[in-house]
Amino acid sequence: MNGAAQRGRRPPTAQQFVLGELRRAITSGELKPGAPIRQDALAERLDVSRVPLREALKILEGEGLVVHEAHRGYFVAVLSMTDLREIYRIREILEAEAVRTAAARLTPETLAAIEEAQRDVERAGEAGDVTAMAAANRRFHFTLIEASGMPRLVRLITTLWDATDAYRSLYYGDTLNRERAVHEHRAVISALREGDVNSAIRWLDRHRAHAVAALDGVLG
């Protein structure tokens, strides 16, 4: 009957399904920052009741993707430039730790996986496929971050990425930014291969700083 039930494998519980759909809708910008989330309408559209929907919203609230006001409901979170700066600053700190730890335990396999992801980034970039590039970009970064072997740290960083994903298209929409990202990624890989962790971290810092500057140009 319902389309969603057909396409692809649906998660075992309704709330996991809803969670995935919501996360995608918000990080992709389909649901715009500040927009109210009408539970009844959304539940009907996803063909579930409001119970699993509300539980999924509670998770997203914890991740900062939505905000909640008692008896008023949920809204897609709005981030000011101050908020974005804070998030990127926290990322800077946490990712430095992750990369430092990861570099000390880096295997040739992991490094190969990172390079593989980078090839996908470049391929998608040349094709102008922003969505694919964003996905590959994420693989690039998280393959490295996950090599830290610190699950909580990875989770925190993931959450911070998700929180700003809705604003990321503002950056990757520009060709120049995409080319710069590719260049920075290559520098990170070189540094890692040479065992120069500090250099890798500096390049990643620069990578992020450019993103912040671009956002500032649009929002500030």
Next chain:
Amino acid sequence: MNGAAQRGRRPPTAQQFVLGELRRAITSGELKPGAPIRQDALAERLDVSRVPLREALKILEGEGLVVHEAHRGYFVAVLSMTDLREIYRIREILEAEAVRTAAARLTPETLAAIEEAQRDVERAGEAGDVTAMAAANRRFHFTLIEASGMPRLVRLITTLWDATDAYRSLYYGDTLNRERAVHEHRAVISALREGDVNSAIRWLDRHRAHAVAALDGVLG
């Protein structure tokens, strides 16, 4: 009819009430790590239905206080020494940032509030009131951390504190540890008053390291 409805002001929504009760029960050790959470029994005990209980559990899951397995239910999170080490390491990094930012904006009023909290810590310590000391200790640290003016950072640190609260009594139960904590707090205040941020951070690091060592002695 019900006792909980009478004592004190109850939060406006049932789920906020349940959330507070659960958080208290877990961080205080009333619900032991690894214990399963039977929704029906707990809901009845708190005189609410399972719906607000489940939403509260979702929040606590996001904070890492409980874990969830589909169709098996919620369990109070169990932390290994490896987990504790990771949490304390992340705290070290995040709190350093918070303190550094806070120190740059520290007002005499905030400093006074910190010293006030410290007086409460010492008073409770002398009286041997571990619960009151833990509360005052928290005020001491968070008055400083909140002075950073970085709300997300404060929230992350809060969550990390909560996650290990159930294990904190293992540290503050010992008289020697309590005395050492008092000493370290004083050193932090002195450093802040002299404007020596790095020294304050070093003392806080030592503070945490002692807690980890004590936990290691018990769990490792």
Next chain:
DNA sequence: TGGTCGGATATTGGATCCAATATAGTGACT
């Protein structure tokens, strides 16, 4: 004309009921 009060309506919060899944226990078979 502006503001405030009050009721109608939309929407969320919560309770109850039903369905799906996991687990424990029982018995047959090797």
Next chain:
DNA sequence: AGTCACTATATTGGATCCAATATCCGACCA
């Protein structure tokens, strides 16, 4: 005795229904 299949039961996941609250809108009044 041990193992597998099957059933019974406990527990969670989800749907529906009801209650509480906020918002909107019009009437009334200064």
